[in-house]
Amino acid sequence: MDTSNTHKRTYIVVGIVFVLLVVVALVMFRAPARTAAASAKAQELTAAFELAGLNAPSEQQIVGTLGEDGGVVCKTDFGNLIESNLNLLLTNGAAQVGARGIIIDAKVLTGEAIILSVYCPERLPEYKEYVDQLKTADLIKE
Amino acid sequence: METTDGSAVAKPAIAKQVVKAVKKPQFITWTALAFMTVSSVASLRAAPTMGIYGLSAVFLYIVPAIIFLLPTSLVAAELASGYDGGIYNWVTRGISAPLGFLAVWCQFAMTIFYYPSLLSFVASTFAYVINPDLANSGLYTAIMIIGLYWIGVWVSSRGMEGLAGLASSGLFIGTLIPGAFLVILGIVYLAQGNPSAAPMDVAHILPPWAGIASLVLIVNNFLSYSGMEMNAVHVSDLRNPSKEFPRSMFLAVGLVLVIFILPALAISWVVPAESMSLTAGLMQAFQGFFAQFGIEFLTPVLALMIISASLAGMLTWLAGPSKGLLLIGRQEGYLPPSLQKLNKQGIQQNILVAQGVVTTIIALLYAFVPNVSSVYWIFSVMTTQVYLIMYLLMFVAAIQLRRKEPNHPRGYKAPALVFLCILGLLASAAAFAIGFIPPSQFGGGSPWTYVGVVGSGVIFIGLLIPLLFYYFRKPSWKTTDAEPKE
Numbered sequence: 001m002d003t004s005n006t007h008k009r010t011y012i013v014v015g016i017v018f019v020l021l022v023v024v025a026l027v028m029f030r031a032p033a034r035t036a037a038a039s040a041k042a043q044e045l046t047a048a049f050e051l052a053g054l055n056a057p058s059e060q061q062i063v064g065t066l067g068e069d070g071g072v073v074c075k076t077d078f079g080n081l082i083e084s085n086l087n088l089l090l091t092n093g094a095a096q097v098g099a100r101g102i103i104i105d106a107k108v109l110t111g112e113a114i115i116l117s118v119y120c121p122e123r124l125p126e127y128k129e130y131v132d133q134l135k136t137a138d139l140i141k142e
Numbered sequence: 143m144e145t146t147d148g149s150a151v152a153k154p155a156i157a158k159q160v161v162k163a164v165k166k167p168q169f170i171t172w173t174a175l176a177f178m179t180v181s182s183v184a185s186l187r188a189a190p191t192m193g194i195y196g197l198s199a200v201f202l203y204i205v206p207a208i209i210f211l212l213p214t215s216l217v218a219a220e221l222a223s224g225y226d227g228g229i230y231n232w233v234t235r236g237i238s239a240p241l242g243f244l245a246v247w248c249q250f251a252m253t254i255f256y257y258p259s260l261l262s263f264v265a266s267t268f269a270y271v272i273n274p275d276l277a278n279s280g281l282y283t284a285i286m287i288i289g290l291y292w293i294g295v296w297v298s299s300r301g302m303e304g305l306a307g308l309a310s311s312g313l314f315i316g317t318l319i320p321g322a323f324l325v326i327l328g329i330v331y332l333a334q335g336n337p338s339a340a341p342m343d344v345a346h347i348l349p350p351w352a353g354i355a356s357l358v359l360i361v362n363n364f365l366s367y368s369g370m371e372m373n374a375v376h377v378s379d380l381r382n383p384s385k386e387f388p389r390s391m392f393l394a395v396g397l398v399l400v401i402f403i404l405p406a407l408a409i410s411w412v413v414p415a416e417s418m419s420l421t422a423g424l425m426q427a428f429q430g431f432f433a434q435f436g437i438e439f440l441t442p443v444l445a446l447m448i449i450s451a452s453l454a455g456m457l458t459w460l461a462g463p464s465k466g467l468l469l470i471g472r473q474e475g476y477l478p479p480s481l482q483k484l485n486k487q488g489i490q491q492n493i494l495v496a497q498g499v500v501t502t503i504i505a506l507l508y509a510f511v512p513n514v515s516s517v518y519w520i521f522s523v524m525t526t527q528v529y530l531i532m533y534l535l536m537f538v539a540a541i542q543l544r545r546k547e548p549n550h551p552r553g554y555k556a557p558a559l560v561f562l563c564i565l566g567l568l569a570s571a572a573a574f575a576i577g578f579i580p581p582s583q584f585g586g587g588s589p590w591t592y593v594g595v596v597g598s599g600v601i602f603i604g605l606l607i608p609l610l611f612y613y614f615r616k617p618s619w620k621t622t623d624a625e626p627k628e
Contacts, residue, residue, distance in 0.1 A: 004303075006300060006301075006304070007300070007301070007303055007304035007307060010297065010300060010304050010308070011304075011307060011308070011311070014297075014308060014311075018315075018446065018450060021268075021446055022442065022443055022446045024272065025268070025271045025272055025442035025443070025445060025446055026439075026442050026443065028271065028272040028273065028442075029271045029272070029439070029441060029442040031429075031438045031439050031441070032438075049416065049417075054414070054416040055339060055414040055415070055416055055417075056414065056416075056417070057339070057413060057414050057417040057430060058434060060433055060434055060436065061412075061413065061417070061430045061431075061433045061434050062417075062433075063433070064429065064430070064432070064433020064434070064436070064438040065426060065429045065430045065433050065438070071422075072270060072274045072419075072422040072423075072425075072426060073419045073421065073422045073426065075274045075275065076274050076275070076277060076278065076421050076422060077275070077278050078421060079278040080278075080512040080515055080516060081262075081266075081277065081278050081279075081280065081283055081509070081515055082277060082278050082421055083515075083516060084262070084508070084515035084516060084518055084519075085262065085263070085266050085277065085423065086420050086421060087516070087518070087519040087583045088259050088262070088263065088518070088519055088522070089191065089420055089423070089424065090420070090519075090581065090582050090583060091191065091362075092191075092359065092362040092363045092365060092366060093188045093191060093192040093199070093202060093203060093363050093366040093402060093406075094188060094363075094365050094366040094368065095183070095184050095185040095186070095187045095188040095366070095402070095455075096182060096183055096184070096185065096256075096260070096368070096369060096455050096459070097182075097252050097253065097256050097368050097369050097459065097525075097526070097529065098364075098365030098366055098367070098368030098369070098526055098529075099259070099365075099522060099526075100362060100365060100519075100522050100523045100526045100577070100581070101362075101519055101522075101523060101581025101582060101583050101584075102355075102358050102359050102362050102581050102582065103352075103354075103355035103358050103359070103581055103582050104582045105194070105415075107415060107416050108194055108415060108416065108418055108420070109420070110416065111414075111415075111416035111417050111418060111419075112418070112419045112420060112421065115417075115419060127421065133585040133586070134582040134583065134585055135580065135581070135582045135584065135585055135586065136582060137352040137353075137355030137356075138350060138352050138355075139195070139349055139350065139352050139355060139356065139359060140194060140195060140196070140198075140349075140350075140415055141196070141198065141341070141345070141346050141349065141350045
């Protein structure tokens, strides 16, 4: 069989699978609705950020990611694999093989705690239990 | 497409070296090799992680680029422009065959724990857009890791030409196009008069000094450029390696810097560092970015693009170190004949399958055994340490080769090679030493326990296993046509 034809077939199959997955993802993805309740929650979060002396995202960003109920942040159970993924995220700037742990800035962890306290406070204790055991430093300039 | 076919007349020696079974050698262009190198090293995955440092992200990428990327790239360019085979042949000729095997083993071993962590990232990214609950499902994670790995093996086993094409496509679709989109949106955001979320003044160029934590951050970032030399093993797949490899390397260096720095900056302009949700994953930062422009519905498209770039990177890692391992295994008889077998495309399929079995076991342990997944990050630390041993050997070999074979034809001669090698050696040694400092994940545990755990892992993965291969080698396992070319 001609090699370039084989490769063309591989590209076509990969391309079709990619497009199908994009369609599936677009259909299944639920972006938070931009409602008045979501805006009210966003204002509550902004106030909480400011109270903690942190830089709050714009209302558009908050509504578009957290909606009324906290979106993915509140839907994700803090299980073993989530903790593992989190551990793998607290890394240097490598995108492929060189990724390894660093000492993270505490502010990055504080922001999420505030998000949880506003949108799904029942999840805060398990998050705090995890972050309290992490070593942190002050690496982001105000 | 960045690939071309070549005739057996144009390059008979290469066809003979790589595999007898290949009827027609598949050549790749220098741009395709550059894209493969970029796929192996860079993607948008790191942009939110580094975006939190604002303008300091530039410093955190540029300083390691000067100290580590520059020596690695220039030295690899010189070595590949003069010698076939990549790291194993450089170290074999420059130092010794056993250390050549150790070098390529260290490169190969790096990937053992890399695939499950990369593919679990892919799994959680896909879960983010279809059903976030899946991210915590062991069954889903195991199916994704194992399924995607074996699909990768199947694609890799179909030959270099196709792999180079997919890696290039993955880079364009998964990194360059969305990266350019993020940067343009970031510029639009600033042009609309919005203040940058992270301060962009001179006072914020340098990160604050936080003692050992700053050192860990800066030095660990050297490893962001790990893998620049890896695709040199495919140098004989170029039509004119001595001229084309350096060109390919320089293009890759430029693209890697652009991909790492600009999207991270764009995110820091729009999304405040403190608003990152780590448990939701990196996609949350991208969704916040898009939400600023009212286009958060595009998040799943970006997720699939990032996934395609990650898988393209995985393909290059499947094809590279295993090929180096095969070449020295055949040349020195370090690998049993069953692992030396090639398929009709000339690909080391059995090595990939053997690695697949190990990856499958690791994936199952990762997905279903909490004690494994909770400490999985330590395995990544161990293998990055092992990988640094390879860099130490590469720089020593480069100095030795310049000294022992000064007149050997090289398509490119790195300026001040000895200085570059010493700089690279010091950078690699510093990164190795910093690897023993406990990161955030280790919490308040004893630093000496951490040193003991990481040190034991390095000895086991980086020394004991290759020693066993060396001990059990057999002269009868040597393959006569496996001599490296100059």
